[in-house]
Amino acid sequence: MTNEITLTIDGREVKAQPGQMVLQAAMDAGIYVPYLCYYPGMKPYGACRMCVVEVENQRGTPASCTLPVAQGMVIKTQTPDVVQLRRGFMDLLLSEHPHGCLTCHRIDLCGPQDICQRHVSVNDRCVICPKNERCELKDTARHLQMDLNSPLTYNYRGLQVEARDPFYDRDYNLCIACVRCVRVCEEIRGDSAITVVERSGTVLVGTSQGTSLLESGCEFCGACVDVCPTGALVERDYKWEKAVAKVNSICPNCPVGCQMTMEVNKRGRLIRAVPDLHGPSNQGQGCFKGKFGLDFVNHRSRIKRPLVRRNGSLEDASWDDALDIVVGNLQRYKGGPFALIASPRGTNEDNYVAQKFARVVMASNNVDISSNIRPELVTPLGEMLGYAAGTNQIWELESSGCVMVVSSNATEEHNVAAVPIKKALKRGLKLIVIDPREVELTRHADIWLRPRPGSEATLIGGILRTIVDEGLDDSAFVAKHCQNVDELKRSLMSFDPLLVERETGLSISQIREAARVFCQQGPSAILYALDTLNSDDRTRTVQALVNLALITGNIGKPSAGLFPLIPGANEQGSKDVGSVHGLLPGYMPVADAVARAKFEEAWGSQIPREEGISLKDMSRAILEGRIKALYITGDSPNFANGETGDYLDALKSLEFLVVSDNFENELTALAHVVLPTATFAEKDGTYTNMERRVQLLRKVLEPMNQEISEWQVFSLLAQRMGAAGFRYSGASEVMSEIASLVSAYGGISHQRLEAGGIQWPCPDSRHPGTSDLYTEGFKDGKVALVPLAFVESAKQIDGEYPFLLATGRVLHQPDREMEVIRGDGLNMVRRSQIVEIHPEDATTLGIRDGGWVDLVSSSKRIRAQASVSGAHRGVVSVTYLFGELAASLDAASEPDPMLKVPGLPLVPVRLEKSSP
Amino acid sequence: MSYSSQALREQARKALHLQSHRTVTVLSSLLAVQDELGYVPTEAIEEVASFTDSTINDVWGVASFYTNFRFAAPGLHNLEVCWGPTCHLLGAPRILQEAQHSLGLSGEGETEDKRFTLRYNTCLGACSQGPVINIDHRLIGQVTVERIRRILTELNGSPRS
Structure with missing residues (x-):
């Protein structure tokens, strides 16, 4: 950098x-300032004053965390005055903080600190603090080599520990008011x-009028717990447990692919994820x-050994027996009525x-991913x-100018993808939310468009029409990269403003x-999940959104683009490696003879030429006996x-069902072998997240x-069925085979991933990966825009359930x-x-x-009080509180409740007058 | 939703919209509400939050910082007893004791029948007249135990003019 200081x-x-603070500069240089x-x-923030330093030719002792660096500055961090001040x-902090852990005279004898019986008062024992040995306050006090003599008195605040909110405990007796959490x-x-x-003197962290977190608008993300330097905020589960090992891995709960440090205790339990x-x-x-x-990984009810159905009930079996039974049965279905559904939690x-x-x-070719319920999100x-x-x-969104979120409850289903958006709102990001439901992001939206359900594609069409009418498109980009422009423009003629108004x-x-706003505040990005749309509407909407991104030139540059919010954690990767009915690894069509030949050669075996049956059609195929x-x-x-x-009904008519799972459930109840x-x-491997980042999952x-x-x-x-080419020494060898066959993964290996995730396409081992697609243009030269058809959605105002209930949270x-x-x-x-409810209804x-x-x-009956303020005829809406969900998730007895967080679908209902 | 809570919201909303300052902040909004209602009820915290596009917790952070915001409805009469050093030496503890005794209070606050609010004051600025009390913005000096008892008895019978 030229203007380095x-x-x-x-x-x-x-x-x-320039702009860095002295504390950051010191840390970057490896100089520790407490x-x-x-x-x-x-x-x-400059609250704790612990990082004070001396600056030559300057009076006083400024806090280095708020002191900007300047050319030629001379800083001293360890003068006797500064140390004394710290x-x-x-001393002041410890005057209100229990600190037996620092003053106990047995610390040296105790070593790894065990329960002491008689040396320190109960309140004061180091083991009474949940952050024992993880406490930053303790580390800092030790660094300062305080002259602490036991016993030192302190003012214990005597506050009750807030322990009735879901997931975490708050003990403000241990708070040092550093305000990191706030x-x-x-x-x-x-x-x-x-x-x-x-x-x-009485400053503390709290909520409005001391209410519970359920009422205060908490999303229970745990960020406050992660930053707390003391034991004031801790996770309730395994609160007192100490980690003996920490391993970096990837969270399996959604496709954002959060990297977490997993902490393991001495009994081999996963106790925390940071x-x-x-x-x-x-x-x-x-x-x-x-x-x-x-926590489900620790659950007692995990399936422990293979189970085989004998005389109608599942019985324990050895792996050998179970595999033999599977092999014996599968032999009969070779080349025909067999299908495989893989898990989105499976690795690549x-x-x-x-x-x-x-x-x-x-x-x-009957292969699919069980989370592939909305394939239309990515196929267009x-x-x-x-x-x-x-x-x-994802984190480019932090510097976007405008973000459009279409029918997605991102805060719950792809939580961290919404964080850069919410963060960027403060510096002026414009947020457009298109959703018939009230979700968390609508509160932050500059523009919340609440279309009649099913008219989302028409609404995007209306937006495109405005862009064309008002000449807001990026004509240079369109001229260079797009074709079919006139066809699209002509098709937009049917999106008459009056019709669009009536429809949406x-x-x-x-x-x-x-x-x-979308055109003028760019770069603009689009996030969409479309979980309230049916499958036809989804395809049309995604095509419209791609058109929108293209004609506004919001593709092929940072902080713009399209973010399909797919449901499964490793759905992206599973599709990349060919767990799809119609595509071989690397999205090679099964029907393409050249592609097939390549894999037939590599695998040394014939591959059927017909496309397989997709997840959506499988239940019908099972009932019809094709599977x-x-x-x-x-x-x-x-x-x-x-x-x-x-x-579940369809599965009953199967001749043979193998289920591999962690817990017994509706599926295992039907299975012949579990x-x-x-x-x-418990495994090594890789996940590919929604931004194409291949990341290492460690055991x-x-x-x-x-x-x-x-x-x-x-x-x-x-191997038992006599097939060659299935002998792998480990997951990394499987990855090498993937890399040799899938060009986008060509340069990816476990060894490289040790240093961090890589975004595909990464064709060779020197390629750094691709953060933004299409920056160099498009594969086939120009992209064909897809003309849009104006479709009037069917208005069902009769039938048994004439209303659509839009639930929000x-x-x-x-x-x-x-x-x-x-x-x-x-x-x-x-x-x-x-x-x-709409007034007319x-x-x-x-x-x-x-x-x-x-x-x-x-399936359900809900009693509610009417508010005659609905926006659309035929649509009623109810909004729940996230707190209700958090409380019931915390209280759930299921081993893996997060997997089944209820979504917010549109439900057909009828209304009946009632009384309280 | 109870009627009174709805009415409080309406009143708070009115006060918020009538603010004439060029810059409207959480603080100015809280002051506007307190001027209108005499205190800041929970409903008003929520209204201020929506009005200033912040959260209830942000608003509470500001409101709880200033000791002059009140979060409970004031009594009909407002009695402040000075407990500054001068008044203290001139007998304020006895006055305070008597006031608390006749009002049935053990500290600051509102009486059960909501007729009185008792507050301590650090200095009412009339030290030469101590002990001093301030009742409904009327300053009374050289108060004796008998006098405060009489004043409270009188006020108990008559509504504030």
Whole structure:
């Protein structure tokens, strides 16, 4: 850098960037200055004064965390005055903080500190602090070599520990008011669920009027816990446990791919997951699912050994027996009625070997991923642009000018992907949310377009029409990279503003405003999950969104692009390695003879030429007898919640079903053979996240019982069935085979990934990976825009369930009254539900404002109070609080509750007048 | 939602919208509400949060910082007893004791019937007249135990003019 600044710290010349603070410059140079309130990635605060330094020719002792570097500055960090001052500050902190752990005269005798019986008072014992040996305050006090004599008195605040909120305990007796937690909640998470209350001597961290976190708008991401330097904030589960090992791995709960440091105790349990500050996809952030949803690996009810159905009931069996039975049965279905459903929690290696097994050994292309319930999210990207994957990096959103979020509850389902957006709002990012439901992001939106459900594609069409009409498009980009422009423009003629208004129920001025913001505030990015749309609407909407990104030139540059929010954690990678019915690894069409020949040569076996049956069609194929044997690998909620249709019914008519899973569930109840499988924590391998980043999954725990990885199971099965090419020495060898066959993975190996994730395409071992796609243009030269058809959505105002219920979930609704039930154990939220109904519908049904109605769906009945304020005829909406979800997740008895977090679908209902 | 809470919201909202300052902040909004209602109820915290586009916790952070914001409805009469050093030496503890005794309070706060609010004051600025009390913005000096008892008895019978 040209304008580097040189300063001297403790006699050493140090280079720093302009705008850096002295503390950062010192740390970069490896000079330790003690600090408590500073935290990487957050604005300096200057509260603890621990980092004071002396500056030559300057009066006083400024805090180095708030002191900007200047050319020629001479800093001294260890003068006797400064050290004395720091000790004084520490004295003050310790005057209100229990510190038996520092003054106990047995520390040296104790070594690894064990329970002491008689040396220190109960309140004061080091083992009474949950952060014992992880405490930054203790480390800092030791660094300062304080002259601490036992006993030292302190003012114990005597506050009750707040232990009734979900997931974490708050003990403000241990708080040193560094305000890291409040700052991370406000600055990085954008929630402000906690605040600094009162003043001077009584200042502490708390919530508005001391309410529970359920009421204060907390999303239970645990960021406050991660930054707390003392024992004030800790995770409740395994609170007192000490880690003996820490392993970096990837969270298996969504495709953001958060890198976490997994902590293991001496009994081999996974006790904590701490988001890694160096994780490229999460930058130190996590969410309720990742932070508090990994305990399932420790669960007692894990399937321990293979189970085989004998005389109608499942019985324990050895691996040998179980595999023999599987092999014996599968032999009969070779080359025909067999299908394999892989898990989105499976690694790339698992799913590569799985599809190879299906194609080579079973001679069947009937392979899919169980999370592949919305394939339309990415297929149009592949067809139009070249790669069926998200185009950019998540954290680039921090410097976007505008972000459009279309029908996605990102805060719950891809939590950390929403963090850079919320963070960037403070510096002026414009947020457009298109969603019929009220979700967490709508509160932050500059423009919230709430279209009638099903009219999303029409709305995007209306936005495109405005862009064309007002000449807002990036004509240079379009001329260079797009074709079919006239066809698209002509098709937009049918998106007449009046028709668009009528169809979406939004005013055209709102739509135009959104179009202008999107075009003028760029770079603009689009995130979409489309979980409220049906599959036809999804394809049209995604095509419209790709058009939108293209004609505004928001592709092929940083901080722009398209982010499909796919459901499964490793869905991207599973598709990359060919766990799809119609595509071989690397998205090579099965029908393409050249592609097939390449794999036939590599695998030394014939591959069937017909496309297989996809997940969506499998249940029908099973009922029709086209599939008679099915192999399902574990961890999928979609079979139970109906998102994949009535699978469970269909499965009953199978002749042979193998399920490998972690827990007994609806699927294992039907299976003929059940195999235990290793969880993400017990295997090596790789996940590919939604930004195409291939990241290393490391073995955190030794398998509890007899679980082995999926790829090993398939390799054993293949060998027993006499197939060659299934002998691998380890997961890394599987990755080498993937790299040799899939050009995008060409330069990727476990060895390289040790240094950090790589975003594909990475064709060779020197290639650094590709953060943004299409910066060099497109594969086939020009991209063909897809003309859009104006489709009038079917208006169903009759039938048994004439209304659509749009359920939303937000962190906080200040204008609605709620009550927190403080039971013996956990707090629960209770409040009356309010349903918004369009005035005309209310009149027709004779429902008045404040009257009671029952919402009846095919499976449920909800009683609610009517608010005659709905925006669309035929649509009613109810908004839940996130707190209700958090409380019930925490109280759930299921081993893996985070896997089944209820989504927010649109449900057909009818309304019935009722009374309270 | 109870009627009174709805009414409080309306009043708070009105006060928030009537602010004439060029820059509207959380602090100015809280002051506007307190001027209108005499205190800052929970509903108003929520209204201020929506009005200033912040969260209730942000608003509470500001509100709890200033000791002059009140979060409970004030009594009909406001009694402040000075307990500054001069008044203390001139007998304020006895006055305070009597006030608390007649009002049935053990510290600062509102009486059960909401007729009185008792607050301590560090100095009412009339040290030569100590002990001093301030009742409904009327300063009374050289208070004796009998006098405060009489004043409170009188006020107890008559609503504030």
